[in-house]
Amino acid sequence: MKALLQRVTKAQVEIDDKVVGSIEQGLLILLGITPDDNQEIATKLAKRVAGYRLFSDADDKMNLSLTDIDGGALVVSQFTLAADTNSGRRPSFSSAAPPAQAEPLYRHFVAALEQLGIRVATGEFGADMQVSLTNDGPVTFLLDTEKN
Template identity: 65%
Template sequence: MIALIQRVSKARVDIDGQTVGAIDQGLLVLLGVEKGDDDAKAQRLAHKVAKYRVFSDNEGKMNLNVSQVAGSLLVVSQFTLAADTQSGNRPSFSSAAPPAEGERLYQHFCQHCQSLGLPVATGRFGADMQVSLCNDGPVTFWLTA
């Protein structure tokens, strides 16, 4: 399971011109689910995202997590994170989880983040989404479980 997290001052997801999820300060989480991922990996990654210290303290050092700055998560499914790009000019998605399992684990990840006390907004699994964000820093990290 892969999470590409971006520290944002705001972010939103639109589908067919309608905003379906939006946050102010927090983390945009692009979530990729791979074959072999399970509930335990989703929970480990949710804990990692929740506790990852990427927000600045009073001294300007990255010492605070999303909860400590009263931030939110915007979680967007992105199967392309599971792409194999090692050869050729076209990515292979053979390592991505099948859609039904990917959606189940995406929902499990989001629910676990909520159980950790984080406000969570989402996109819609499998939809054609337009994601807008203001990356604060810019700060972007690739996390795995």
């Protein structure tokens, strides 16, 4: 499972010119799911995301987490994060989990964040979405459960 975290001052998702999810200060989380992922991995990643220190404290050091700042999370499914880009000029998506597996894990990740007290907004799984954000910093990190 991969989570691309973008620290934002605001972010939103639109489908057919209608806003379906938005947050103010917090994280835009693009979530990529692979066939090897499961609920345990999703829960651990949610805990890591909620506690990951990437917000500035009074000394302008990245010492505060999403939980510490009471920020929101906008979670968007992003199967392209799981793409194999190691050869050729066209990505292969065979390393991405099929929708029947990925959607329940996406929903489990969202629920796990909510259980940790995070206010969560979402896109719509599998939809053609327009995502807009104001990246704060810019600060962007990729958390990859395969590498942990």
